[in-house]
Amino acid sequence: MKLLFYYLLYPGFVFASVIGLLSVWIDRKVSARIQWRYGPPWFQGFADIGKLLYKEVIIPKEASRSGFMLAPLFGLASVTLGVTILGVSSINLSASFIGDIIVVYYLFTIPAIALVYTGSTSGNPLSSVGVSREIKLLLSYDLPMVILIVMVATKVQGFSIQSITQFQRINGPIILHWYGVIGFIISIFCIQAKLGRVPFDLAEAETELGSGILMEFSGAVLAAYELSQAIMLFGLPFFIIILFWGGVSGGIGILWAILKYLLIMVLLILLKNTNPRLRIDQAMKYFWGWMTGGAILAGILAYFGV
């Protein structure tokens, strides 16, 4: 019963989607203000989801019916689970288990895999170009991010949210060290790619592929995708905060967590509004070259404790 409450209400589905959709609004509003526009009203994210639920769902002729409908729901369920584990075990440390940081990271990868499945089953040629790009992007940003997670875990000697948070409570946040700064910057780029936002929106590429991988999505299927994207927009910065920035503690700590979250959001939005889209080969070179090199450097610095 309690687990169901955690999963469905707080900090799971309802809470995460409300915060996520509000962050989508912040994202669109701040982007609009950067371009000197007025921007959408605060309920825009909710209206979009409601609208998509109201519309008809069209399933392509070639697609397998159940797969096309279920894969986005599967992605949504797994990000919700990821956010729930993060939320519960960062507030109540004793609920944390060994390896949960890895579990959460891979739960956040499942929406991308579901997206690849749905995109390739739709039988649209533009979607299949998007699918190939999404897979390549997945391979490229996973490498530096996993190196960083392993770095933090070896530093704090434990693969759980509990050990990471306790280490940072005793020794101060990891971001105060050089290796933490490098790791934080790299992970900002990685989550930007994981969220599929500009400059790494190659799979969608609205002006180039006409929505690419999402081309055949309509109605509720698109709503499930958008909702999981919104929950990820809440979950991934939160993940970074836990990993590098001391996590969340009760009381006044919640306020700090909100401020940290907003700061990461601002970084993500600035990154989105100041960069053009990369080509896929540039993106791969970028992640496997600079970012992986930086992550390894951060690992070496962490070994020496700088």
Added chain:
Amino acid sequence: MDILKKSFKKSIWIFHLSTAACNGCDIEVLELLTPRYDIERFGIKLVGSPRHADALLVCGAINAHSKPRLLEVYRQVPKPCLVVAFGSCACSSGIFRESYSIVGPLDKVLKEVDPNPNIVYIPGCPPKPEAMIEGIIMGLEAL
């Protein structure tokens, strides 16, 4: 259901389709995205795929070549959807009316596949941005 319908009116995604326009209307559409007329205030945005669209913005008189494409795209848009006849050409064939290749204004063509489409007419050659915003908002209210 009521709240879903209300949110439909607050979030219209537009797919822009050019069917033998002189390109004047196509260029004018972009004005809606500029800081001065910013249409995202009403939750309206342009999308790249007809599957995501709630409104089909059709510019231009329809000729024999573009008619099958228009009907195909109209079938691909999930219903309910709004069709915007944008510019005098789409409303009434405009200055191309007597031309040999023109098969008719938008409403006549659309009625071949759907007897009861929701069409908003925005006349003008090309329409002013204020007229476009007013037309779309009025069309939403009538829905």
